[in-house]
Amino acid sequence: MGGILPRIGVMARAPGEKNMAKRSLTLAVVFWLLTGVGGVHAAGDMEAGKAKSAACLACHGADGNSINPEWPSLAGQMQEYLVKQLQDFKSGARKNAIMAGMVAPLLQQDMEDLAVYFASQVLKVSASADMEKAQEGQRLYRGGNAQTLVSACMSCHGPSGQGIPPRFPRVSGQHAVYSESQLLAFKAGKRSNDNEIMTRIAFRMSESEIKAVAHYMSGLK
Ligand code: HEC
Ligand code: HEC
Incomplete structure (x- = not known):
């Protein structure tokens, strides 16, 4: 402290x-x-995350750079923050109808894997x-x-x-x-x-x- x-x-x-x-x-x-909140993180698996990200790409972009400006880019976002947001959508602490549906089937390990994958992608800035x-x-x-x-x-x-x-x-x-x-x-x-x-x-x-x-x-x- x-x-x-x-x-x-x-x-x-x-x-x-x-x-x-x-x-x-x-x-x-x-x-x-x-x-x-969240506590200690389990390690995410990059390859598993890449496979699981197929469900996300339509909105967040093939490499985590989204094309629609209403949908956030996830590329290069920090891992811990991504996990927290996915947990928050799931618990209802952060409310969004689209994302609530997306996270419903995800387990903690899926969140960790997805977060590692998106955090490793390169953000494109214009x-x-x-x-x-x-x-x-x-x-x-x-x-x-x-x-x-x-x-x-x-x-x-x-x-x-x-x-x-x-x-x-x-x-x-x-x-x-x-x-x-x-x-x-x-x-x-x-x-x-x-x-x-x-x-x-x-x-x-x-x-x-x-x-x-x-x-x-x-x-x-
Ligand atoms: C149909 C479109 C759509 C799909 C598919 C989708 N998302 Fe999202 N996502 C959104 C929208 C819209 C938001 C912004 C929600 C808000 O305004 O709070 C968002 C927000 C997020 C955020 C918060 C980002 C931040 O900067 O706070 C994360 C993390 C996220 N999505 C991860 C995922 C993952 C992982 C998947 C696949 C399992 C996924 N999304 C699938 C539309 C989508
Ligand atoms: C005292 C620390 C602090 C300061 C100062 C601060 N922020 Fe934040 N900001 C946070 C935290 C913590 C979060 C994430 C909250 C969560 O977990 O959802 C955040 C989240 C955000 C987000 C949402 C990111 C996303 O991907 O959804 C935006 C946008 C933002 N801040 C903009 C700003 C702006 C603009 C200012 C200055 C006017 C500012 N912040 C000042 C702590 C801060």
Whole structure:
């Protein structure tokens, strides 16, 4: 515990944030890390995962790079996060009618195998189209919003959006349409499998901030 606390304290800190908000967010993160969901992972099998991924490819793409921007790319996403999302769809902690049907037949080992396979695929990132929107998004991503106490996204998702295992997912190179839909879902409390970390942050974001940051993240490598 002595080792975890100072490190998380640094991670959750955003420039310009007031101390109270900083502390409550830090405590939420530390609590979540210490209580832990999912626990120890069984090792996934890459070849088995590849075979099982046949059921997923129609939506998530042949190599985990989805073509429809409403469906997330899974390529290069961190393994622990993928397993957690599959578990959450199955338990109903994360609600989505399509994915609920997809995970219903999956056992824990299937989830581990699929996660190893998708995590090993290479994410394709295309350059951001709208520079002005990307710049607005970049400011928020790196510095947060001191007025509305929105934390810098970078402190948990990493400076280049690659994420910090095992809890903080990769957000770089993801479809802007998908990221925006998730931020709006967190804001509205419709996605609530995040132990209130993202719901609290998204609640304070404006819809135009959400659009801008989603656009910025989609072009991040
Ligand atoms: C018919 C289309 C479809 C199929 C087939 C499908 N998915 Fe999905 N998947 C989706 C959609 C849509 C979402 C976004 C759900 C939401 O908005 O919460 C999603 C989300 C996910 C996520 C969460 C990603 C993230 O970044 O949080 C994972 C993991 C996932 N799917 C894995 C799978 C796996 C593994 C399979 C095959 C067993 C599969 N999906 C099959 C449509 C599909
Ligand atoms: C204190 C840490 C923390 C900060 C700061 C943070 N996030 Fe997150 N974020 C998380 C965690 C944890 C999750 C995964 C929740 C779960 O397990 O479903 C997440 C998930 C997400 C997702 C969903 C990813 C997916 O594939 O579905 C998006 C999008 C996102 N964050 C964007 C942002 C943006 C934009 C900001 C800055 C405004 C931000 N985050 C700041 C911790 C953080």
